[in-house]
Amino acid sequence: MQSAWDAQGHSAEVLKHLMLGIIGVCTLIWLLVVLMLFAALVKRRGQAPLQGEHAERKTRLVVYLSVAVTTIIVAGLTLASFFATRDLVVGRDMDLTVRIKGQQWWWQVTYEGSSFGPRFQTANELHIPVGRNVRLELESIDVIHSFWVPSLAGKQDMIPGRMNVLTLRAERPGVYRGQCAEFCGLQHSHMALMVVAQDDDQYRRWAQAQALDAAVPDDTEVQAGRAVFMRKPCAACHTVRGTEAQGSSGPDLTHVGGRRTIAAGLLETTRGSLAAWTADPQTLKPGTNMPIVPLTSEELQQVSAYMETLK
């Protein structure tokens, strides 16, 4: 699920083959060295040590040869990795561009408008069409983070003041987990994101739905929850499109109920986990920038009901 061996993208597959090759060669060399070491240890038991020009001549030849072979192998591995780097390029045509901004400790995801759908913003979950080249523009707004979805591609740092580009191409549909790979402070451990690879049609439907404003509730409890959300500090940091909640320091919650996880991969999205997270984020993810907002249990139920309907 989050493994370099479970290669499901073009880059990851190229890298997997390279890694298998290099690991194979290196394991072989290690075995040879250890074999030689133990041969040397048992060979002359009980015999006098050899000294002098004559004894050393043959050994010297073997050492020269070993050094030469080492050099050749090392040069070979350098070339192999050079060619693997070339194979990572999937072509210049990009079907989709997504801008991802890392921040402490979640991912802001902005889709650029394309033939696949309009422009919209979401968080902590990335959907991509299978077999398409997706250009990721990686940025950071605070400290250095690193974008890494091992099943799809190698990692790339997100550095404030710079933009790095990474191309993803998923070869098979599926859900792939990724995680921040550069130490970024207190909650570095809980900064994950999900990449959902789906076929063109599914992706288009998803993108169209994401671009819409939040659904207007008709249930009374949900309506009450919406009112609580707007009345309490929630709306100061989060955006729910189509309402007066326009905060930008926290993740966009317009379709939070439709995402697989909340709090950057911390919990699976259920009404219960939404309530638990809202009630006490500082226990679940100590140090997160989301404060404990005092809510009555009734308000908490209403808010979580509202969150759950934001599909």
Added chain:
Amino acid sequence: MTGVDRISPDVLDLDLQDAEVERHLSRTWGTSPGFWGAIATVDHKVIARRYIATAFVFLILGGLLALAMRLQLARPESRLIDPDRYNQIFTMHGTNMMFLFAVPVMGAMAIYLVPLMVGTRNVAFPRLNAFSYWIFLIGGSLLWLSFALDAAPDVGWFAYVPLSGPQYSPGKRTDLWAQMITFTEVSALAIAIEVVVTVFKQRAPGMSLDRIPVLVWAMVVMSFQVIMAMPSIMFASTTLILDRLVGTQFYNPAEGGDALLWQHLFWFFGHPEVYIIFLPAVGMVSSMLPTFVGRPIFGYLALVMALITTGILSFGLWVHHMFVVGLPRMGESFFTASSMAIAVPAGIQIFCWLATLWLGRPVFRVPLLFIIGFIVTFVMGGMTGVMVASVPFDTQVHDTYFVVAHFHYVLVGGAVFPLLGAIYYWFPKMTGRMMSETLGRWAFGLIFVGFHLTFFPMHILGLQGMPRRIYTYQPELPWSGLNLFISISSLILALGFLVFFVDVLRSWRHGLPAGPNPWGASTLEWATPSPPPPYNFLRIPVVQDRNPLRPEDKELPVAAGLRVDRRELLVTSVVEALPEARESSPQNSIWPFWAALATSFMLVWSIFSPWAVVWGAIPVAVALIAWFWPKGTPEDEA
């Protein structure tokens, strides 16, 4: 001194019997008894012993932190240690192991062994040596005090900006870290300069460059690396602290600074740092190995050349720590090639050791066991090093547990194993007592097995996508089994170290008496009694061979003509080691201690106010003036 002393004739060792020389030298070179005598001593052996003991105390503390981390990671979403404390712990573990254990302990071994191995009576600049130890002790204590105060650095031992910068790292935590770096820089630089000058100017007559023991060569290369790498980290830590305290803009992209500048500066030091730790260790291997195979080392010249090549190449591959920051393709290829190339000199050394073993008859004493463990482990670390040297490979394993496994194989396998072997080997020289062979075998076995069981699975975890520096992980991730296994295995490793320390403490008091040369070794340090007297050699030896203590020679030729009524050493030429001059060596002095205290006071105060640099400089100046004040002793007049 009075005029009578001045015209009295020099007391030279030429005219005296051995017993008489010994009496004079003991008085001249000795350390005065009592507390202040101990503080004032400049005997390189005393200082080095303190250095080694202090570094091993830091090793124990760092090891305890590692166990705490393993305890936390043993199960998913564990709430044993909160993230704030965990981040402090892993930062302390890395910083402590690199700056307070590995580098100082290698420098300390150099301080102990180099003068003995090159046949002189003390290091060059012995007072600087004392100063260096006090600075190191204070710097290390400062870091641990900050940990006790819950104000320890929490940004990783690499302290990447902007996380360590003014905006994202409030409080004094990072300032303390940056200032601690300054302390260790100063002490390491002092040692490096002492070693270089000692080796180049104080070798025993006849020890031309091609007769220097490989360990001494390794220490020289290490010292040059320190001299060239430390200024980089010095600049980095100073600019970081300026950014944080004074508001300069070195690392602020909005004002024309650059976050990546820090990484370049840090790794330009950080990569040679690995070899600063590793080269002395391989030097130890090359110097111990001949003793246990009964023949000289194979390929002396190749080994020395490999050391020098490694030392130079190590400055050309720092960028391989930055393969995922978004490099131009050309840069990637260059640094892949250079990182791969360093495998060649490493290979040369391995092959030379294998050839030595092949031609010799191994005697399986504890130091040789550690050497075997070293070769097996280090070659594996080297192989994973080749893997991470490849940019595409690295993009999948960078900042994962694969890298954690890799550098523990290189640093523990490549440096700590030889170091433990070296402790078993030189312990008799330092204390006059042997360590236990039985306990030694147990220690080796437990450490070797515990190490591999602990660190090998980390390779797999890394490939399974577990990033470094996480304080916990979620239960649904497939890492919990291996993590629990690693945590349990780490206890075996810890037990091995416990046995080792028990052996050290027991042997210190109750070990079997060792005699001057218990291993039948051939280098000069074994020509002195164990432990060596304050003056090291009764008479300065003359070297005629790469292995001066060959068993067939009964007597070591010696040089005479040095004064015994004052501290005097022989200065020789750089290449041929021909005698050039008699040079005086400084007396014991309390002032290096006060100078270190004054310097520390200034550096710590400067975290709180920039004015400290001005006002704090006054006591430093006073201490330095007292340090260098001519006191009319014979040494000062020469």
Added chain:
Amino acid sequence: MVGPVQRSVRLISAYAACAAAIGLAAGIGWMREPRQYRTDPAVSHDLENFRLMKNGIGGAPPDVYFALGKPYETTAYDLSQGKRLYSWFGCAACHGTGEGGKGPSFIDGWWLYGPSMVSIVASIRDGRPHGMPAFRDRMTTDEIGQLAGYIKALGAYAATNSAPSRNDDKHSRPAENRAPAAALFEQGPVPMHPDQGPSP
């Protein structure tokens, strides 16, 4: 043989070592700087009770605030979070980076409602006439405290060691730990603040 003098010297040094160890432990306990990431909801509730005087200037913080050691004003972490909130809640729109704009400046040494923590908390929480909105419903008690502590540090005449340093932004004034207010204040006699906006 150990003489009586030596024995008493040893005894005294043993006592001294014990005393030093206890002193060190006590000192460490006293000087520890733990960070509070999660304020207990009950404490948080108590912290709301800032008692304000009738005129809206000055008053007394709740006892629990002192019991905690005035965290919002003294803890570097809280001050730095306050600085973060300053930008997240758009304070800069009216107050700039502290030099003021539509709203009053924090670094000219002039406080419309006094420089006390209570006044600043009240200004943020309840708003003030002439345009300062109330943040009661947009920030939690903790956040208001952190922001107020930061603003107090920003306008302090003397720099403290726990005040934040510069941000990774454009440089417009000395950082808080260099006491920007003190710098302006020390420029000598400046004209009485003509740009204070309408008085309350």
